[in-house]
Amino acid sequence: MYLILLPILFPILAGVCLLVCRKDLSRKLLTVTTGTCLVITGALAITALTRVKQDFTLFYLTRTLPVYFHIDQISILFSLLTVIVFLCAGFFSFAYMKHEQKEKRYYGYYLMAFGVLNGLCFAGNLITFYLFFELLTLSSFPLVLHTGSKEAIMAGLKYLFYSLCGAYASLFGIYFLCQNCDTLTFTAGGVLQVSAASKDGSFFLFLAFMMILGFGVKAGMFPMHAWLPTAHPAAPAPASATLSAVIVKAGVLALIRVIYYIFGADFIRGTWVQTTWLALALVTVFMGSMLAYREPVLKKRLAYSTVSQLSYILFGLAVMNEEAFTGSLLHVLAHGFIKGTLFLTAGAIIYTTGKTKVDELRGIGKEMPLTMWCYTIVSLGLIGIPPTGGFVSKWYLAIGGLAGDIGIFRYLGPAILLVSALLTAGYLLPLTIRGFFPGTDYDYQTLQKREPCPLMTIPILFMTILSVLIGLFPTVIVDTLTDFVSTLI
Amino acid sequence: MDFVCNFPFFSILLSLFSGTICSILPGRAAKVVNRIVIAAVGVMSGILLVYLLGTGESFVYWMGHFPAPWGNEIRAGVLEAGMALFFCIIMYLSMAGGAHKLFDEVEESKHNLYYILINLLLSSLLALVYTNDMFTAYVFVEINTISACGLIMIRQVGRTIEAAVRYMIMSLLGSGLLLFGLCIMYDLTGHLLMSNIKESVSVLIQTGEYQIPLIVSVALMCVGLCIKSALFPFHAWLPDAYGYSTVSSAAILSSLVSKGYIFLLIKIIYRVIGFDIFNNTRIIDVLFVFGLMGMIFGSLSAIKENDIRRMIAFSSVAQIGYIYMGFGMGTQAGMVASIFHILSHAATKSLLFIAAIGLTEVSGGSRKFIDLTGAGYRNKWAGVAFTAGSLSMVGVPLFSGFISKLLFAQAAVQVEGKMLAALIVLGISTVLNAIYFMKTVIRIYAVTGDTSYPCITFKDMKVHAVVLVLFVIVNILLGVSSQPVVNMIEQGLAMFA
Numbered sequence: 001m002y003l004i005l006l007p008i009l010f011p012i013l014a015g016v017c018l019l020v021c022r023k024d025l026s027r028k029l030l031t032v033t034t035g036t037c038l039v040i041t042g043a044l045a046i047t048a049l050t051r052v053k054q055d056f057t058l059f060y061l062t063r064t065l066p067v068y069f070h071i072d073q074i075s076i077l078f079s080l081l082t083v084i085v086f087l088c089a090g091f092f093s094f095a096y097m098k099h100e101q102k103e104k105r106y107y108g109y110y111l112m113a114f115g116v117l118n119g120l121c122f123a124g125n126l127i128t129f130y131l132f133f134e135l136l137t138l139s140s141f142p143l144v145l146h147t148g149s150k151e152a153i154m155a156g157l158k159y160l161f162y163s164l165c166g167a168y169a170s171l172f173g174i175y176f177l178c179q180n181c182d183t184l185t186f187t188a189g190g191v192l193q194v195s196a197a198s199k200d201g202s203f204f205l206f207l208a209f210m211m212i213l214g215f216g217v218k219a220g221m222f223p224m225h226a227w228l229p230t231a232h233p234a235a236p237a238p239a240s241a242t243l244s245a246v247i248v249k250a251g252v253l254a255l256i257r258v259i260y261y262i263f264g265a266d267f268i269r270g271t272w273v274q275t276t277w278l279a280l281a282l283v284t285v286f287m288g289s290m291l292a293y294r295e296p297v298l299k300k301r302l303a304y305s306t307v308s309q310l311s312y313i314l315f316g317l318a319v320m321n322e323e324a325f326t327g328s329l330l331h332v333l334a335h336g337f338i339k340g341t342l343f344l345t346a347g348a349i350i351y352t353t354g355k356t357k358v359d360e361l362r363g364i365g366k367e368m369p370l371t372m373w374c375y376t377i378v379s380l381g382l383i384g385i386p387p388t389g390g391f392v393s394k395w396y397l398a399i400g401g402l403a404g405d406i407g408i409f410r411y412l413g414p415a416i417l418l419v420s421a422l423l424t425a426g427y428l429l430p431l432t433i434r435g436f437f438p439g440t441d442y443d444y445q446t447l448q449k450r451e452p453c454p455l456m457t458i459p460i461l462f463m464t465i466l467s468v469l470i471g472l473f474p475t476v477i478v479d480t481l482t483d484f485v486s487t488l489i
Numbered sequence: 490m491d492f493v494c495n496f497p498f499f500s501i502l503l504s505l506f507s508g509t510i511c512s513i514l515p516g517r518a519a520k521v522v523n524r525i526v527i528a529a530v531g532v533m534s535g536i537l538l539v540y541l542l543g544t545g546e547s548f549v550y551w552m553g554h555f556p557a558p559w560g561n562e563i564r565a566g567v568l569e570a571g572m573a574l575f576f577c578i579i580m581y582l583s584m585a586g587g588a589h590k591l592f593d594e595v596e597e598s599k600h601n602l603y604y605i606l607i608n609l610l611l612s613s614l615l616a617l618v619y620t621n622d623m624f625t626a627y628v629f630v631e632i633n634t635i636s637a638c639g640l641i642m643i644r645q646v647g648r649t650i651e652a653a654v655r656y657m658i659m660s661l662l663g664s665g666l667l668l669f670g671l672c673i674m675y676d677l678t679g680h681l682l683m684s685n686i687k688e689s690v691s692v693l694i695q696t697g698e699y700q701i702p703l704i705v706s707v708a709l710m711c712v713g714l715c716i717k718s719a720l721f722p723f724h725a726w727l728p729d730a731y732g733y734s735t736v737s738s739a740a741i742l743s744s745l746v747s748k749g750y751i752f753l754l755i756k757i758i759y760r761v762i763g764f765d766i767f768n769n770t771r772i773i774d775v776l777f778v779f780g781l782m783g784m785i786f787g788s789l790s791a792i793k794e795n796d797i798r799r800m801i802a803f804s805s806v807a808q809i810g811y812i813y814m815g816f817g818m819g820t821q822a823g824m825v826a827s828i829f830h831i832l833s834h835a836a837t838k839s840l841l842f843i844a845a846i847g848l849t850e851v852s853g854g855s856r857k858f859i860d861l862t863g864a865g866y867r868n869k870w871a872g873v874a875f876t877a878g879s880l881s882m883v884g885v886p887l888f889s890g891f892i893s894k895l896l897f898a899q900a901a902v903q904v905e906g907k908m909l910a911a912l913i914v915l916g917i918s919t920v921l922n923a924i925y926f927m928k929t930v931i932r933i934y935a936v937t938g939d940t941s942y943p944c945i946t947f948k949d950m951k952v953h954a955v956v957l958v959l960f961v962i963v964n965i966l967l968g969v970s971s972q973p974v975v976n977m978i979e980q981g982l983a984m985f986a
Contacts (some may be wrong), residue, residue, distance in 0.1 A: 175899060
């Protein structure tokens with residue numbers, strides 16, 4: 001069953017080879033090599049997802065802590081998202097990275113992050129998960145500080161410290177869980193010993209809260225969200241696309257694993273932890289949208305939007321019923337494709353025009369119609385207008401919120417989601433409006449078609465189509481999810 | 490008695506006499522002798538370890554066949570043999586890694602002196618590890634101090650002389666206190682052999698006599714050894730001593746010499762006083778508190794430091810704090826974690842020192858961070874090795890540092906009153922570690938336009954690169970397959986009783 005290791009080890013090794021290779025590869029050779037590696041990794045990951053049925057223990061870290069891999073539906077969902085976004089953003093970067101330095105280093109870490117994310121999806125117990133979670137931080141922060149400017153380095157450091165602090169807060173919980181769980185293997189319904197839960201219940205609730213906060217750092221949950229709007233704009237656009245679409249989702253994956261597979265939803269439901277978590281998530285939803293609304297720089301605006309949208313997902317997880325959970329998982333996919341597309345379009349705009357502020361981009365829709373059409377379609381999706389992906393997920397989230405046994409949040413939750421959707425329209429659509437309707441004083445003489453090369457537009461188009469498909473045929477996904485969601489709740 | 494049982498005695502004697510021989514040899518020959526001795530002692534310790542794992546019990550070796558309580562004794566168990574083997578490995582690698590630098594740092598006429606000191610240091614470390622006699626321990630503590638002082642001072646720049654004087658004063662204060670404690674203990678019990686003292690001590694405890702002198706004696710010995718191993722707040726001598734001596738000396742001093750004293754303290758705790766009696770005193774609480782303070786203040790000083798060698802040295806203060814925190818927990822698990830951390834820290838700290846020299850070499854010899862910008866590109870091997878060492882220090886999984894932190898935390902969880910303090914400080918210290926080590930890693934990989942410094946490739950630094958790789962391998966081995974090592978430590982501690 002070594003097949004499960006291949007999609008993890010192959011890209012990591014390929015990345016290391018790229019990094020240590022001393023020769024200056026020609027640009028063509030470099031992109032071809034990286035592209036091949038990306039495609040092979042994607043193929044390996046999908047092979048592993050479909051073919052591997054067994055668990056796999058690699059070795060024992062200490063007597064009771066194995067490094068252990070296991071594939072379940074959650075792994076499949078996150079792994080597919082990872083593969084698609086990494087392939088799209090990877091091909092996009094072959095065109096985009098032309099105007100950046102040190103491409104080899106970028107691709108090296110990009111491949112490594114890919115492998116580590118696969119490992120994260122396949123991790124079968126908490127310690128393995130933690131291992132890859134740390135590695136993910138380490139392999140992704142070089143992407144943030146890639147440009148090497150002082151600003152980028154500070155952003156990278158900020159990312160690193162927020163992540164390490166968060167990871168340690170979680171490790172704090174893991175220390176105690178080692179003692180009080182029969183096993184740390186992810187098991188639906190939780191593994192916390194009944195005796196420990198009843199004896200020191202309030203203490204374990206506190207631990208659960210620490211772990212929510214700790215892993216929540218990666219998911220940009222208030223009050224530890226500040227790294228996200230700094231790190232995203234500093235990174236090259238394709239890297240921010242993967243950051244926003246997949247890497248921050250590692251925080252979501254972590255919370256699913258910890259709350260539903262280690263503590264168990266029943267242990268948290270109805271406690272102060274759930275209430276606080278709901279409150280934090282809703283605060284983040286609202287605050288993120290507000291901040292995005294006020295932000296003039298496009299990439300930063302998108303980053304704030306990520307903060308807000310990720311907390312939609314966290315809200316769904318915190319409600320703890322089937323509809324909301326399904327909504328969260330759908331939103332993971334929908335937001336992944338949508339935000340990936342948005343960052344890639346932002347990258348395409350920066351690449352062709354060099355402009356970063358929304359106000360400067362008048363008439364951009366006339367210059368780059370295809371790109372801006374994709375932007376508009378996925379924007380509508382993020383706002384939640386049918387038939388795009390965002391509508392279905394938000395629908396499930398709202399239904400779940402209304403049906404949940406969560407006191408005042410039953411009404412407050414869906415209300416805030418709605419307000420935030422309005423704000424989403426408020427911060428995403430101005431670019432479309434200005435882009436396509438530049439106003440009467442716009443000088444059409446200077447207009448020139450500046451559509452980027454197919455290497456950029458095809459990934460954008462592909463992800464846009466996917467995001468719409470999710471909205472059109474959500475039942476395909478929902479049906480496969482229903483069975484196992486009911487085991488978790 | 491099997492022939493193998495002679496090996497501890499052979500090891501000590503071999504390194505002691507080779508020191509004498511080195512004094513009449515020219516530098517190059519002395520170097521060869523030195524390497525052969527370290528390797529031979531390592532091999533003997535390895536064989537001894539295998540033998541002891543086979544028999545499963547420790548043995549006592551009578552020097553000159555005089556029975557106790559008159560004769561001098563050597564005692565070897567799994568932990569002693571393992572420690573000796575590990576010390577030899579680290580020492581050999583540190584010597585090999587710093588050898589190319591020696592010509593810049595020490596006058597050629599003094600090279601054989603350098604090797605004399607190293608041999609003496611090895612013999613005293615081995616004696617501290619193996620001895621079963623308190624007075625012998627004291628004698629070798631002094632030999633250790635003298636040779637360590639020489640190692641600091643042999644690089645004759647103003648700063649090292651000052652550092653050596655400082656080290657000498659602090660160290661002698663430490664050994665003086667140890668001697669006081671020893672005298673009181675001798676007065677109370679009438680014995681110098683560890684096992685005999687232990688019997689008398691347990692009798693004293695049962696009868697309830699001489700409680701205060703007994704505690705005073707234990708406290709004096711502890712304080713003495715704490716000063717010598719640079720527990721906060723007795724660490725003032727450390728940054729200069731580690732920061733300005735030759736690179737091999739720095740690596741050996743930080744990873745072995747201070748650990749030799751700590752190992753002696755462990756032996757005193759288990760073999761002289763008795764683990765339970767020691768834990769019933771308030772001394773462990775004091776050690777615990779100072780350990781925690783060391784973990785924080787050591788890191789804070791390291792953050793402020795602008796010199797890479799001194800930064801690594803200050804980080805040692807924090808790591809020594811971890812070890813004493815483990816002692817302070819007063820449980821078997823805490824002790825196991827501390828001993829594992831001795832190994833883990835020794836492997837990591839020497840790696841960092843040896844890697845740092847590679848980085849400073851390509852930065853015009855400067856150790857200031859500003860000059861080190863981009864050094865990781867100029868010397869790739871040292872850059873990667875330094876990064877690996879830093880990750881281990883921060884406690885990233887797969888490296889040895891993670892396992893020791895895990896062991897500390899698991900030990901802390903079992904101790905009611907100290908759990909929260911230990912875990913919180915462990916957390917703060919991890920973050921502080923991350924701050925200064927990651928800052929350095931980013932610094933050495935920052936892009937710089939300055940091309941005035943040379944680049945070094947594998948061809949120019951074969952030995953150095955191989956040593957660095959070996960160090961990283963030792964680190965990862967400790968991190969990935971920690972269980973056998975932990976089992977061995979547990980077995981060794983069981984043999985102590």
